[in-house]
Amino acid sequence: MARPTELLASLAAPARNEWGKIRQPERPLITVGNATCGRAAGSGDTIAGFREALAEKGIGADIRTVGCMGHCYAEPLVTIHYPGFPPLLYQKIGAGEARVLVNSFLVAGEDPCFEYLIGALEPNDTFPTLMDYPRYLYEKRLIMEHCGVIEPGSIDQYLAVGGYRALARALEQGGERVVEEITAAKLRGRGGAGFPAGIKWEIARNAAGTPKTVICNGDEGDPGAYMDRTLMESNPHQVLEGLAIAALAIGAERALLYIRAEYPLAVEMVEKAITDAGERGLLGKNILDSGFDLEVEVFKGSGAFVCGEETALIQSLEGKRGMPQHRPPYPAVVGLDGNPTVINNVKTLSTVPLIINHGSDWFRGIGTEDTPGTAIFSVVGEVEYPGLVEVPMGTTLRHLIDEICGGIAGGREFKAVQIGGPSGGCLPASELDTPIDFDSLRRAGAMMGSGGMVVMNDSACMVEVSRYFIDFTQKESCGKCTFCRIGTRHLLDILTDLTKGRATEEDLDELKELSAGIIKGSLCSLGKTAPNPVLTTMRFFMDEYLAHVRERRCPACMCRELTAYYIDLEACARGCDACVACCPTEAIFTTSNRKKAIDQEKCVKCGECVYACPPEYDAVRKVSPPYLVPDQGVVPLGKDEATEGGEDDA
Amino acid sequence: MRNKVTMTVDGLEISVPAGTTVLDACLDNGIYIPNLCHLDGMEHPPASCRLCLVEVDGMRGPVTSCTLAAVDGMVVHTNTDEVRELQKLAFRMLVSCNQGNCRVCMANKRCDLQQIAKFLHLPLRTKQMRHIPKDVPEVLTDHPCIVYEPNKCVLCGRCVYVCERRGNPFSLSFANRGFNTIVTFFGSEAEGVEDACRDCRACVDICPVGALSFADERERHLRLVEAGKGRRKAG
Ligand SMILES: Cc1cc2nc3c(=O)[nH]c(=O)nc-3n(C[C@H](O)[C@H](O)[C@H](O)COP(=O)(O)O)c2cc1C
Ligand code: SF4
Numbered sequence: 001m002a003r004p005t006e007l008l009a010s011l012a013a014p015a016r017n018e019w020g021k022i023r024q025p026e027r028p029l030i031t032v033g034n035a036t037c038g039r040a041a042g043s044g045d046t047i048a049g050f051r052e053a054l055a056e057k058g059i060g061a062d063i064r065t066v067g068c069m070g071h072c073y074a075e076p077l078v079t080i081h082y083p084g085f086p087p088l089l090y091q092k093i094g095a096g097e098a099r100v101l102v103n104s105f106l107v108a109g110e111d112p113c114f115e116y117l118i119g120a121l122e123p124n125d126t127f128p129t130l131m132d133y134p135r136y137l138y139e140k141r142l143i144m145e146h147c148g149v150i151e152p153g154s155i156d157q158y159l160a161v162g163g164y165r166a167l168a169r170a171l172e173q174g175g176e177r178v179v180e181e182i183t184a185a186k187l188r189g190r191g192g193a194g195f196p197a198g199i200k201w202e203i204a205r206n207a208a209g210t211p212k213t214v215i216c217n218g219d220e221g222d223p224g225a226y227m228d229r230t231l232m233e234s235n236p237h238q239v240l241e242g243l244a245i246a247a248l249a250i251g252a253e254r255a256l257l258y259i260r261a262e263y264p265l266a267v268e269m270v271e272k273a274i275t276d277a278g279e280r281g282l283l284g285k286n287i288l289d290s291g292f293d294l295e296v297e298v299f300k301g302s303g304a305f306v307c308g309e310e311t312a313l314i315q316s317l318e319g320k321r322g323m324p325q326h327r328p329p330y331p332a333v334v335g336l337d338g339n340p341t342v343i344n345n346v347k348t349l350s351t352v353p354l355i356i357n358h359g360s361d362w363f364r365g366i367g368t369e370d371t372p373g374t375a376i377f378s379v380v381g382e383v384e385y386p387g388l389v390e391v392p393m394g395t396t397l398r399h400l401i402d403e404i405c406g407g408i409a410g411g412r413e414f415k416a417v418q419i420g421g422p423s424g425g426c427l428p429a430s431e432l433d434t435p436i437d438f439d440s441l442r443r444a445g446a447m448m449g450s451g452g453m454v455v456m457n458d459s460a461c462m463v464e465v466s467r468y469f470i471d472f473t474q475k476e477s478c479g480k481c482t483f484c485r486i487g488t489r490h491l492l493d494i495l496t497d498l499t500k501g502r503a504t505e506e507d508l509d510e511l512k513e514l515s516a517g518i519i520k521g522s523l524c525s526l527g528k529t530a531p532n533p534v535l536t537t538m539r540f541f542m543d544e545y546l547a548h549v550r551e552r553r554c555p556a557c558m559c560r561e562l563t564a565y566y567i568d569l570e571a572c573a574r575g576c577d578a579c580v581a582c583c584p585t586e587a588i589f590t591t592s593n594r595k596k597a598i599d600q601e602k603c604v605k606c607g608e609c610v611y612a613c614p615p616e617y618d619a620v621r622k623v624s625p626p627y628l629v630p631d632q633g634v635v636p637l638g639k640d641e642a643t644e645g646g647e648d649d650a
Numbered sequence: 651m652r653n654k655v656t657m658t659v660d661g662l663e664i665s666v667p668a669g670t671t672v673l674d675a676c677l678d679n680g681i682y683i684p685n686l687c688h689l690d691g692m693e694h695p696p697a698s699c700r701l702c703l704v705e706v707d708g709m710r711g712p713v714t715s716c717t718l719a720a721v722d723g724m725v726v727h728t729n730t731d732e733v734r735e736l737q738k739l740a741f742r743m744l745v746s747c748n749q750g751n752c753r754v755c756m757a758n759k760r761c762d763l764q765q766i767a768k769f770l771h772l773p774l775r776t777k778q779m780r781h782i783p784k785d786v787p788e789v790l791t792d793h794p795c796i797v798y799e800p801n802k803c804v805l806c807g808r809c810v811y812v813c814e815r816r817g818n819p820f821s822l823s824f825a826n827r828g829f830n831t832i833v834t835f836f837g838s839e840a841e842g843v844e845d846a847c848r849d850c851r852a853c854v855d856i857c858p859v860g861a862l863s864f865a866d867e868r869e870r871h872l873r874l875v876e877a878g879k880g881r882r883k884a885g
């Protein structure tokens with residue numbers, strides 16, 4: 001009987017050969033990022049563009065689709081392997097650019113189109129490499145190493161880059177040893193709470209009851225977060241490998257992936273990966289001839305945010321309404337159908353094969369003492385380079401935002417960063433030196449959450465931001481317990497009043513009292529963390545709250561009821577009509593001296609005119625409170641003669 | 651014979667059978683803890699009303715007593731300031747959606763909210779909190795004979811629990827999310843529901859606040875109240 005590692009080696013050898021040929025192609029190879037983000041950016045057109053242009057020129061080249069590298073600002077991303085050149089990475093390649101690349105570069109290998117180039121993927125003498133950019137230099141791609149590089153639909157490519165080696169090794173070591181290794185690595189769950197994975201596995205391993213189950217939590221309901229989706233779409237086998245190792249560790253016979261139904265591509269990729277791995281004997285019965293069986297299935301969740309909470313997730317798997325349950329008992333002891341169940345996040349499981357391959361000492365050498373490893377954030381909002389970023393734990397927020405993500409876009413100023421999803425906290429500039437790890441973020445009033453990060457510039461009103469997040473959690477509350485169901489609704493009511501200038505200082509006290517009660521009294525973490533945005537914005541931006549109450553003023557000029565627009569007559573160009581057409585309520589009129597003015601009665605404060613006004617004039621002004629609109633004494637064109645006399649009187 | 655455990659509640663020593671919840675232990679020994687969602691013999695208490703809070707030496711912060719098994723030597727406090735503050739807050743939240751009129755309610759004088767209000771020295775119509783009714787109709791009459799009043803409902807879930815245990819041909823369950831969560835009868839159009847429900851009565855009888863009632867009984871009750879009011883006026 002062959003040992004699992006030997007069996008795997010015989011599977012991997014031909015795959016590696018094949019992969020070598022793909023990486024050193026004899027004819028040009030084009031790879032296109034085609035995960036959900038790439039598709040949204042138009043990768044479908046890109047591929048069609050390449051096909052057409054290649055056919056026209058009669059060039060024989062291969063096109064392969066890969067997942068996402070995380071550089072969402074640069075999608076569609078294209079890599080070209082051209083014999084004699086290092087692999088070159090290009091950004092924002094639409095159908096037109098694809099044509100240019102074919103005509104200038106692929107035809108004869110002459111002009112590699114520097115205008116679209118990001119850099120070479122390998123060191124060389126001619127081209128800048130990715131390491132010349134801070135984004136690539138400071139990132140530490142452990143979990144995402146192969147994302148956007150290998151084809152997610154190809155099990156061979158995963159095998160070629162060392163895939164399933166950790167599973168083979170784990171099968172030889174046995175579950176107990178695996179649990180020890182993961183415990184020694186101090187791997188903490190990446191789904192939000194940061195609970196040590198090894199300890200959870202140990203509990204489930206020792207708990208009575210069969211069949212045991214492991215579940216990959218791919219519910220990912222945080223608005224704006226998409227790292228789990230990306231991992232499942234770009235490297236599904238790595239998730240499966242981690243899941244299988246977890247199953248082995250606790251002695252589970254079945255494994256489930258709970259993926260939200262809004263992630264059709266992730267479901268497709270994972271399902272294909274399960275089938276392919278089953279065919280190679282890497283999942284299913286008698287895995288790698290070790291005698292270990294594991295049935296793996298995908299369950300499509302119907303998309304409620306709260307179903308990501310582990311006890312609600314189990315309820316939902318059991319066909320019940322997704323409502324969190326009191327813990328203990330914890331799922332590791334009493335889980336699915338009453339049996340021990342381990343639930344881990346996609347990122348947690350994706351990290352597992354790395355630890356088994358490289359050892360716990362290696363892993364503990366990355367990140368911080370209490371939280372080793374890397375963190376993946378989806379950084380969205382007002383930064384220059386939004387996207388997925390993988391950095392060692394302990395990286396400061398400042399470094400992440402300023403260096404790696406290129407700082408605030410458009411020359412504006414940083415104001416706040418919301419970390420940890422809708423129930424995370426909003427941190428100001430003074431907290432930017434906070435290192436990214438579970439405990440530091442919690443101390444600062446935010447949390448790791450599952451890794452959503454929204455960066456805001458000085459145009460964001462912190463009261464409105466907190467209202468926005470409470471509106472989300474309030475709607476997503478499962479409605480079970482009193483504090484969360486009713487308390488968050490009261491928070492929302494008061495915050496709404498604040499943004500409309502109707503709140504009092506007593507309301508501010510009420511916000512604090514309600515928040516404290518909701519945190520202490522709620523059943524699950526949705527309720528227990530929901531007030532975080534309110535409390536952190538009140539802690540760090542109290543002046544803005546007070547301005548809304550005392551002066552009915554929104555300092556960021558964001559709250560509609562508290563702001564007004566007017567046109568600066570000095571800046572307005574005589575005869576320019578750009579703003580008139582954009583106004584949905586026809587509030588903009590031409591004045592007697594052929595400039596423009598806004599009828600405050602008709603204005604709905606949509607702000608369209610700000611964008612319509614040509615930058616060279618930039619004449620639209622926003623003020624808060626609304627009474628600051630100056631009395632310009634303007635008269636509509638054509639009415640001037642008629643009203644002249646009257647005006648003199650006024 | 652089951653083992654007994656002895657614990658201290660508010661300085662008083664009490665003995666209860668092992669496995670009893672702290673909530674039951676206290677209630678059985680004449681120590682009242684406000685509660686709405688717990689029922690005898692529940693295997694997995696929903697712990698949804700969040701009223702039954704107590705503090706226990708060695709545990710951090712208030713915990714729900716309906717989910718806590720009594721343990722030998724446990725020291726429990728049912729009336730700390732923090733517990734009372736949270737109970738009052740939860741109570742005010744519960745009544746903030748319903749500023750109804752107790753006098754015309756079928757549950758008047760037997761309503762759990764009235765009992766809790768008395769215990770916590772709180773009015774049933776709170777002025778400390780805004781009145782926010784749920785964004786659903788005041789009265790729901792989807793069921794052929796049972797009427798549901800969402801703003802009275804405290805979503806304790808007792809009705810859902812008892813209905814499920816009766817194994818009725820359709821199910822009473824929760825619907826909607828967040829603040830507008832309600833209970834609803836799934837499949838109540840089915841044949842024979844009216845008779846089955848009239849026989850059963852479980853949900854109507856278990857509701858602690860009179861949010862569920864038989865339409866005809868409710869009608870009669872409202873008429874009587876109306877008549878009573880008329881008499882008093884005349885007299
Ligand atoms: C409201 C709520 C939503 C959650 N959503 C997710 C989610 O989408 N994905 C996830 O992995 N964990 C989510 N969690 C955390 C899970 O309950 C659980 O802690 C986690 O899946 C455990 O995996 P880990 O130990 O690998 O972090 C959520 C928790 C709460 C309270
Ligand atoms: S805290 Fe909110 S989401 Fe959690 S159980 Fe209570 S009502 Fe449901």
Ligand code: SF4
Nearest residue numbers: 803804806807809857
């Ligand atoms: S109808 Fe009555 S028993 Fe049912 S959840 Fe509402 S308050 Fe509880």
Ligand code: FES
Nearest residue numbers: 697699700702716
């Ligand atoms: S009785 Fe314990 S939470 Fe309701």
